[in-house]
Amino acid sequence: MTDPAFEAHDHHACIVDGVAAVERACVARGLQLTQTRKRVLEILLSEHKAMGAYEILDVLRAEGLGSQPPVAYRALEFLTKHGFAHRIERLNAFIACSHFGDAHAPVFLICRRCNSVAESRSDVAKSEIGRIAKGAGFVIERTVREAEGLCPKCVEAA
Amino acid sequence: MTDPAFEAHDHHACIVDGVAAVERACVARGLQLTQTRKRVLEILLSEHKAMGAYEILDVLRAEGLGSQPPVAYRALEFLTKHGFAHRIERLNAFIACSHFGDAHAPVFLICRRCNSVAESRSDVAKSEIGRIAKGAGFVIERTVREAEGLCPKCVEAA
């Protein structure tokens, strides 16, 4: 078992398919994928890495799509709110969702050497954090599960 | 099964015992629990809530123990580095460790209503995130596992 983010793949298709899927979802759910929102999604899809809000803003600014922080944050809020992107708490950064579809509780593997980020989905109910919460009578609404370390390539390189 | 953070307990003992345990550990490991470090630990222990660095700094400043951000951050770095406190990524804030002792991979339950935070320990190797990483050939060095939701009290109140 390997992960797209950690191995070679047709990345152009990654981007095209990702945008198309979100476009379909927005139509289906009556959401407006405005130009800025779409562009931010493309920027996030352009690499399997997490990008900071200001890094994204730099690109928008260069393209004349906005220059102030709220422009980027609003687009990111839209994308994360609807599950098209995720926020990586450990990095204060964002990444496009790579398990697109329904709502899910993502798990991230973050390589500290090459900065790649892989997303896995997981069932909170069956996870350890779910078990702990249940035992404590705690009702989970959202989870943050991120592991930092070395990806297969970087382990090999080291 | 319940959690200290989520139920009534002798909180004064919580603080005293917590400081005493860290003092012993510092002696044992040859670490220096300086006045500022000790005071920051006490501040963190004073509540089962996460506190922001500047919130802590305000207290230090009022007591003449330092007024600049690095003063608070250095003490927090010391405490987190040695496992006496943890950083809650979701909140950009810090909390005293409540499972004091050896190195561990903490799991946090964060109540969004009353802001209490409970810490559990867990074995990464046996957790879902560990299983996912293993399958991907990813070597974990650190994990962030935080659940946000409602604690037992707040569930009942709602």
Added chain:
DNA sequence: CCTTAGTCGTTATGATATTTCATAGCAACC
């Protein structure tokens, strides 16, 4: 036309974190 909800652009501000350079205290060693 008018209203309303959503979006957008901008200014200003707040909150969090790091970098940099300089200094103080202390113990080991010669």
Added chain:
DNA sequence: GGTTGCTATGAAATATCATAACGACTAAGG
């Protein structure tokens, strides 16, 4: 005693991340 190395501090500036607030624009529905 003087030097060296180490750890902790102090102080200033800067970098990074995030939100509040307000007015203007626009599309959809009556």
